[in-house]
Amino acid sequence: MKNGNGLICAYLLKEGAGQPADWDRVKTWTPDQGVLWMHLDYADETVRQWLLNESGLNEVTCSALFAEETRPRIVSSPESLLLILRGVNSNPGADPEDMVSIRMWFDEHRIITMRHRRVLAIEDIRQSIEAGKGPDSADDFLVMIANRLIDRMGDVVSDIDDRADELEDMVLTKESHELRPMIADLRRQTICMRRYIAPQRDVLARLQNERIAWLSETAKVYLRETSERTARFVDDLDAARDRAAITQEQLNNSLSEQTNRTLYILSIITAIFLPLGLLTGLLGINVGGMPGTDSNSAFAIVVALLVVFAIIQYILFKRKKMI
Incomplete structure (x- = not known):
């Protein structure tokens, strides 16, 4: 729940625990009081005014934090x-692939995180702080938020992989009109997630090499592991996307084979009945001189001849292995 206008929560971090803070405490905070973490709603006008006029952040940083469309990125300085x-x-009710952004700014003594839609990874950190197991420094917080984001991402990637397995098993048994939307949905989800996870992998990999005074070597080791996990998720998404494409190709081939078999059967039927139709058409014209018009057995003879002719055609097609 929000602590004030635009302030979702704020804590003074110390030894894994945290003291809740409000706007008044934030505005009177000094670095000697401990590490301050502020979690803000960037869509709130109060937050905008505070960040631009009172936070001490430069205009370029504020513009990046308020940007409507964001992709994973990193901008660092020594401090x-x-x-x-x-x-x-x-x-x-939300789609997991509709990924939410978390905008963050760090220095050694202050952490500012911003979002508009709720980020459950932040809720995890809040619960850890209230349980006395939260971060106690800026680099510790950075490692924790990166891990929480990846942990929740792992469940979704695993679900995508399981769905790809199911689709591969269903391609030979499921009706095509049921399977096609499922394949399309899986491919859409993998593409949407990869759009953000791939650059996030690159950002985390770059973060390990940044020269930031307060970012310890231990934190870089943990971030390296997080980067590796993210890279594996990207590989899993690529594999799921390729498997979905192969499943789609198998489905198309199966449908093509069914269509070809149907057309082949229709062609055989046409080949058998076309000459029969020609004969019956000739015998059905209403002109003088037609043979058998005065004979009561002429119709039976014609039918018998047509049957014999059809049987001969069938035998010929069978010998040529056309049917």
Whole structure:
């Protein structure tokens, strides 16, 4: 729940625990009081005015934090870090691939995180702080938020992989009109997620090499592991996308084979009945001189001849292995 206008929550971090803070505490905070973490709603006008006029952040950083469309990115200096990451949308009724952005700014003594839609990875950190197991420094917080984002992402990627397995098993048994939307949905989901996870992999990989005074070597080791996990997720998404494409190709081939078999059967039927139709058409013209018009057995003879002719055609097609 929000602590004030645009302030979702704020804590003074110390030894894994945190003291809740409001706007008044934020505005009177000094670095000697501990590491300050502020979690803000960037769509709120109060937040905008505070960030532009009172936060001490430069205009370029503020513009990046308020940008409407964001992709994972990193901008660092020896004292501060601007980091934008994405997490799966785990909000009720939302699509997981509709990934939500978390905008973050760090220095040694202050952490500012911003979002508009709820990010459950942040909720995880809040619960850890309230349980006395939260971060106690800026680099510790950075490692924790990166891990929480990847942990929640892993469940969705695993589900995509399982769905790809199911589609491969269903391609020979499921009706095509049921299977096609499922394949299309899987491919759309993998493409949407990869759009953000791939650059996030690159951002985390680059973060390990940034020269930031307060980012410890231990934190870089943990971030390296997070980067590796993200890279594996990208590989899993690529594999799921390729498997969905192969499944789609198998389905198309199966439908093509069914269509060809149907057309082949129709062609055989046409080949058998076309000459029969020609004969019956000739015998059906209403002109003088038609043979058998005065004979009561002429119709039976004609039918018998047509049957014999059809049987001969069938035998010829059978010998030529056309049927």
